[in-house]
Amino acid sequence: GRTSDAEGLRHWVNLLEKKDITGAEVAYGFFFSKEFTNKNVDDGQYVELLYQTLMDRSSDKSGYDYWVDLLKNGVSRERVFIGFCYSKEFDQICKDYGIERGEVNLTAPRDQNVGLTQFVARLYTKALERSYDLDGLNYWCNEILTGKQTITNVSTNGFFHSQEFINKNLSDGEYVKVLYRTFLDREYD
Numbered sequence: 001g002r003t004s005d006a007e008g009l010r011h012w013v014n015l016l017e018k019k020d021i022t023g024a025e026v027a028y029g030f031f032f033s034k035e036f037t038n039k040n041v042d043d044g045q046y047v048e049l050l051y052q053t054l055m056d057r058s059s060d061k062s063g064y065d066y067w068v069d070l071l072k073n074g075v076s077r078e079r080v081f082i083g084f085c086y087s088k089e090f091d092q093i094c095k096d097y098g099i100e101r102g103e104v105n106l107t108a109p110r111d112q113n114v115g116l117t118q119f120v121a122r123l124y125t126k127a128l129e130r131s132y133d134l135d136g137l138n139y140w141c142n143e144i145l146t147g148k149q150t151i152t153n154v155s156t157n158g159f160f161h162s163q164e165f166i167n168k169n170l171s172d173g174e175y176v177k178v179l180y181r182t183f184l185d186r187e188y189d
Helices: 006-017 023-031 043-055 061-072 077-085 088-097 114-127 134-145 151-160 172-184
Strands: none
Touching: 006 023, 023 043, 023 077, 023 088, 043 061, 043 077, 043 088, 061 077, 114 134, 114 151, 114 172, 134 151
């Protein structure tokens, strides 16, 4: 959202010319810089900026909705960023500038499997009826990814048999309703 300063521009260009850094790494440097994060853009603005910067176009409705939905369901901004870095459009932009696209490796457990992340986030929102916390989301994703626990164990022991869930003191009927919402994504019949 501003013009480049001479020193900053020289720094990034120098790194690219020496092939010390890739296009994806430069983009990561901007999107996850203190200056950018201090802008406090919401998820929709973030996705639109990714489209404009990494695809050189405005978003389309279905794509925009897809990425924003991922962000609302536990997927990190870093993981969504990676999705844009792997796009044909970003690859072409890098080729047009004669730079390597490259990649950025993410290590947080919730960044390893988008579907798993959404499933665990769903356990928080549907079973516990609250938003996930990042430490918990990473913990449960890691437990499953490393094979320490199965999805069934995490669902039952981690959530439905947790003290937090037990403290809800649900009737049998309410318990069954929560199971429908959590695992079948609908109300009971």
